[in-house]
Amino acid sequence: MxxxxxxxxxxxxxxxxxxxxxxxxxxxxxxxxxxxxxxxxxxxxxxxxxxxxxxxxxxxxxxxxxxxxxxxxxxxxxxxxxxxxxxxxxVPAFYLTLLIFIGQLFAGILIDYFISGDISAGKIIGGILVLAGLTYNLLLDRKRESEMVT
Structure with missing residues (x-):
């Protein structure tokens, strides 16, 4: 704890x-x-x-x-x-935090690859899912902003 x-x-x-x-x-x-x-x-x-x-x-x-x-x-x-x-x-704090998290995740994957020669499929899939969720959320936010302007 x-x-x-x-x-x-x-x-x-x-x-x-x-x-x-x-x-x-x-x-x-x-x-x-x-x-x-x-x-x-x-x-x-x-x-x-x-x-x-x-x-x-x-x-x-x-x-x-x-x-x-x-x-x-x-x-x-x-x-x-x-x-x-x-x-x-x-950039909003939420998105910036997610971007930093994604960057750290993929940097960790690259470091693991260069040090051990091994790539974790779970980490790559997880990073892609988080990136896809972030992209989807950004698209929803932009759509909401454009609807509010019109």
């Missing part, structure tokens, strides 16, 4: 953070809000590291063993935040 509550809170925090970031982006600009997003994340990560009292064991000899693609995580994070700040004010 504890883990379910934590997962729900994590989902809520993602939606709230996206809304706050979009509001900040509209006030000071997308790139500036992304910068402050990362500075805030770095600060809180450092505070939690200090609170946890875990030992940090950085060995420069091991840095060479890190694959180059592993260093792109920060760049991808910046791109995701910029895109999120751009799309959040333009």
């Amino acid at each position: 504890f883990y379910m509550v934590i997962s729900v809170l994590a989902g809520v925090s993602i939606v709230v953070a996206r809304i706050i970031n979009a509001a900040l982006a509209s006030r000071i600009g997308t790139l500036q809000s992304t910068f402050f997003n990362y500075i805030t994340g770095l600060t809180f990560s450092f505070v939690f590291l200090l609170i946890s009292r875990e030992a940090v064991n950085l060995q420069p000899a091991k840095f060479g063993a890190i694959p180059v693609w592993a260093c792109t995580g920060g760049l991808l994070g910046v791109i995701v935040i910029i895109l999120s700040n751009f799309t959040t004010p333009r």
Whole structure:
């Protein structure tokens, strides 16, 4: 039960953070809000590291063993935040949450394929069903909007 509550809170925090970031982006600009997003994340990560009292064991000899693609995580994070700040004010929260879910699902399928060489038919079918439901819902919303205008 504890883990379910934590997962729900994590989902809520993602939606709230996206809304706050979009509001900040509209006030000071997308790139500036992304910068402050990362500075805030770095600060809180450092505070939690200090609170946890875990030992940090950085060995420069091991840095060479890190694959180059592993260093792109920060760049991808910046791109995701910029895109999120751009799309959040333009797309309803429900659709944005579903689009992010679908993106994560298909990215997970691709990662599974590249790591294990296995593709889960259930995940693909589930992703397609969610995508089809989202598309159908979007079509219904557009039809309702066009009926309200006329």
